Amino acid sequence: MRFDIISVLPGLLESPFAHSILQRAQKKGIAEIHVHNLRDHSTNKHKSVDDYPYGGGSGMVMMIEPFAACIDMLKAERDYDEIIFMTPDGVTLDQGIANQLSTVQNIIILCGHYKGIDQRIRDLYVTRELSIGDYVLSGGELPAAVLVDAVVRLIPGVLSDETSALSDSFQGELLDAPVYTRPADWKGHKVPDILLSGNTPQIEKWRFEQSVERTRQRRPDLLDE
Known part of the structure; x- marks a missing residue:
């Protein structure tokens, strides 16, 4: 390109x-x-x-x-x-x-x-x-x-993880869900248990729900559309 x-x-x-x-x-x-x-x-x-x-x-x-x-x-x-x-x-x-x-x-x-x-x-x-x-x-x-x-960044081969761009905010007309990385417990502030469970369907369900809620709070106009 x-x-x-x-x-x-x-x-x-x-x-x-x-x-x-x-x-x-x-x-x-x-x-x-x-x-x-x-x-x-x-x-x-x-x-x-x-x-x-x-x-x-x-x-x-x-x-x-x-x-x-x-x-x-x-x-x-x-x-x-x-x-x-x-x-x-x-x-x-x-x-x-x-x-x-x-x-x-x-x-x-x-x-x-x-x-x-x-x-x-x-x-x-x-x-x-x-x-x-x-x-x-x-x-x-x-x-x-x-x-x-x-x-x-959307062109295939640019990002190391080509699926990353597909999960960005706005790709599904919703804002992205919260994301976390190590450590799982930082000064008493813990990563949600569901993300540590290894239960992929439940994790995806949680992410979708979080995405909808974040969009409702921050960009309700996107839900109206």
């Missing part, structure tokens, strides 16, 4: 993609992650990528030409399944979307800044707009890193 990320601040993405699961996926050849500097596609000598908004108002808007040039260059090399713009007014990223995206081959991710990007890029190129929450960040790089992490 290949990700091409277009950013005006590519250095922000160096660390997230150089460690842990994302590093492992790249070393195994399961995922390719390429970050492209938007300024390399600027049309003027100052390498600027933003300008004042038509109609007035505060802030700057990212220009159409650099994005279009970079996207066209990438599309000339291969076909892309999705061109995604990370934006606060997009559809909220959830586990279902991550599952869908983990089945495709090539994705472009656009990282915005300032007051956003020229609407014509969104109209002409973008196939999906995603948000990681109802708040505004300084740019789209961190949301892009969140998206890539959420998707890559």
Whole structure:
């Protein structure tokens, strides 16, 4: 699977993609992650990528030409399944979307800044707009890193235990049950007896009940859905 990320601040993405699961996926050849500097596609000598908004108002808007040039260059090399713009007014990223995206081959991710990007890029190129929450960040790089992490960990061969991702919170539209490890007794705080029983059907029943209860307490909206 290949990700091409277009950013005006590519250095922000160096660390997230150089460690842990994302590093492992790249070393195994399961995922390719390429970050492209938007300024390399600027049309003027100052390498600027933003300008004042038509109609007035505060802030700057990212220009159409650099994005279009970079996207066209990438599309000339291969076909892309999705061109995604990370934006606060997009559809909220959830586990279902991550599952869908983990089945495709090539994705472009656009990282915005300032007051956003020229609407014509969104109209002409973008196939999906995603948000990681109802708040505004300084740019789209961190949301892009969140998206890539959420998707890559689902690709077969990335996690050491391939069943682990299937039991994550939200996979069954419920939050995950509490988890424990050794020691079984820590300063009088004990692991629930059922988890030490070896009775797999009863353990799974307990986990499901705990999952439902945790979801009821913390995210009742998921049960409503």
